Amino acid sequence: MPRFSVLSPLDQPLGNRRLLEDLKRCLKDEDLNEFGFSVAFAKVGPLYRLQELIEAWRSAGKSATAIFGIDHNGTSLQALQFALVHLDTVFYAQYRGHSFHPKIYWFKGNSKAVAFVGSNNMTVGGMELNFEAAIELEFKLPEEQADFDQVHQMFSSLLPGTCAATRELTAEALAQLEANGLLLDETKKSSGTGWAKRKVAHPPNEGFKLPVKPASSLPSHVVFGKVPKKKELEKKAEALKAQADAVDVTKPLVPVSGFAIQIKPHHNGEIFLSKTAAQQNPAYFGMPFTGQTSPKKGENEGYPQRTPDPVCNIVVFGTDNTVLYSTTKYALNTVFYTTKSEIRVTASPLVAHVPEYSVLIMTPSDDTEVDYEMQIFTPDSPDYAKWVEICDQKMPGGGKVPRKFGWF
Numbered sequence: 534m535p536r537f538s539v540l541s542p543l544d545q546p547l548g549n550r551r552l553l554e555d556l557k558r559c560l561k562d563e564d565l566n567e568f569g570f571s572v573a574f575a576k577v578g579p580l581y582r583l584q585e586l587i588e589a590w591r592s593a594g595k596s597a598t599a600i601f602g603i604d605h606n607g608t609s610l611q612a613l614q615f616a617l618v619h620l621d622t623v624f625y626a627q628y629r630g631h632s633f634h635p636k637i638y639w640f641k642g643n644s645k646a647v648a649f650v651g652s653n654n655m656t657v658g659g660m661e662l663n664f665e666a667a668i669e670l671e672f673k674l675p676e677e678q679a680d681f682d683q684v685h686q687m688f689s690s691l692l693p694g695t696c697a698a699t700r701e702l703t704a705e706a707l708a709q710l711e712a713n714g715l716l717l718d719e720t721k722k723s724s725g726t727g728w729a730k731r732k733v734a735h736p737p738n739e740g741f742k743l744p745v746k747p748a749s750s751l752p753s754h755v756v757f758g759k760v761p762k763k764k765e766l767e768k769k770a771e772a773l774k775a776q777a778d779a780v781d782v783t784k785p786l787v788p789v790s791g792f793a794i795q796i797k798p799h800h801n802g803e804i805f806l807s808k809t810a811a812q813q814n815p816a817y818f819g820m821p822f823t824g825q826t827s828p829k830k831g832e833n834e835g836y837p838q839r840t841p842d843p844v845c846n847i848v849v850f851g852t853d854n855t856v857l858y859s860t861t862k863y864a865l866n867t868v869f870y871t872t873k874s875e876i877r878v879t880a881s882p883l884v885a886h887v888p889e890y891s892v893l894i895m896t897p898s899d900d901t902e903v904d905y906e907m908q909i910f911t912p913d914s915p916d917y918a919k920w921v922e923i924c925d926q927k928m929p930g931g932g933k934v935p936r937k938f939g940w941f
Contacts, residue, residue, distance in 0.1 A: 535680050536671045540651065542664040548746025552653045552667060553579055553660040556638065560586040565642040566593075571600040571626075571688055573634045574607030575655035577719060578748075580615045582660075584755050587619050600624045600691050600699060601655075602633035603710065609717040612655070613707055617901045625710070626691065628698035636667075637688050646672040646681045661748045704899040769823050772837035776821050779812070779874035786816035791896035793923045794938035796909075797889040802881030804893070807928050807938045808874050814940070818876055819843060819904075822869055839867040843904035849886045852913040858886040862903060887911065890936070892920040 544550040559565055560583065568590065580587075591597060597620045601608050604627060616623045626633040636659075638649040651667020653659040672681040693699045700706065710716050761769070776782050792814075796804050811818060824840030842864035849858040866879040887909055894908040910917045924937035 540667040565640040566595040567641040569598040570638040572655040573602040575612040577611040578657040579660040623702040626698040775871040782821035795936040806876040837869040849909045850914045
């Protein structure tokens with residue numbers, strides 16, 4: 534018979550036991566290798582607290598799957614963004630007229646399995662502070678496989694194959710959920726549901742005050758990163774000033790579908806992008822750049838560099854749109870050359886495949902691990918002419934026939 538223990542309603546507020554710590558314990562357990570959960574609501578706070586353990590879990594080849602309810606704006610954009618990056622498979626659930634409300638957490642290995650079933654959502658309140666009730670069940674495998682299967686079936690029955698409420702979450706689906714106003718944005722000030730604005734039957738501390746333990750501290754290195762040293766700050770300040778002399782780096786992103794430009798790859802793989810395009814929409818290229826190149830011999834200082842390198846999928850099309858070259862997740866070295874006030878990118882593999890005046894199309898990628906989709910149409914491509922038409926602005930200089938660029 535499975536062993537069980539109880540997380541009682543007073544345990545979390547008093548700090549006696551918290552589900553967050555139980556999940557951490559299981560993520561550290563070498564005998565467990567599958568993890569899944571279903572929740573009604575989620576915010577990014579507890580996920581930040583679990584991030585390093587989840588990263589180590591997946592680095593060890595272990596799997597992580599989640600189903601998030603999105604009713605009542607209870608799940609945040611930031612929680613789902615985190616899930617797309619840090620979990621293997623992510624789903625969201627909503628069905629009109631029926632709240633999606635199950636809270637199930639389970640772990641499975643070869644010799645044992647663990648499950649938590651109760652009221653806890655993936656929020657700081659649900660994981661650490663709220664009055665919650667849950668039961669932990671531990672199973673010996675394979676002896677108690679049938680018992681575990683009954684618990685696991687509560688989760689698996691919610692997957693798209695058997696539950697009409699559930700859909701796979703993709704970057705495109707996430708963007709649509711955000712556009713439709715179905716997600717909470719944790720970066721925006723709440724309209725106010727705290728004690729100051731919520732109507733209550735009695736003040737929360739009337740009579741006597743519970744000796745409540747606060748939530749665990751956020752892992753600062755995960756959430757905020759390392760505080761840069763003075764020399765690093767000075768380098769960044771220099772890089773920002775160098776860019777600000779030629780480009781308004783405070784200009785907000787102008788939303789566009791993409792950027793098209795005729796290019797001339799140099800023998801070293803460098804491609805010069807338009808100075809004017811950088812001035813028109815600097816944020817599209819990730820400006821201001823905060824890194825700096827290492828100075829070459831004879832040079833006093835480096836140039837501002839985008840760090841980390843933007844990641845790109847690249848495809849080159851030739852005659853009949855035959856693919857001449859393609860690569861995925863290419864780290865595109867991107868530098869702002871202050872002497873010319875222009876952005877240069879380096880992609881050495883393109884030199885052998887891309888003739889001058891080919892048209893490069895840059896669009897933001899829907900893949901959360903990729904920054905840009907880059908399609909290059911050579912003059913032999915049947916689609917070349919229509920993309921040249923998009924390039925409606927001339928670039929100064931650039932040879933006998935000036936190159937062109939445009940936005941779409």
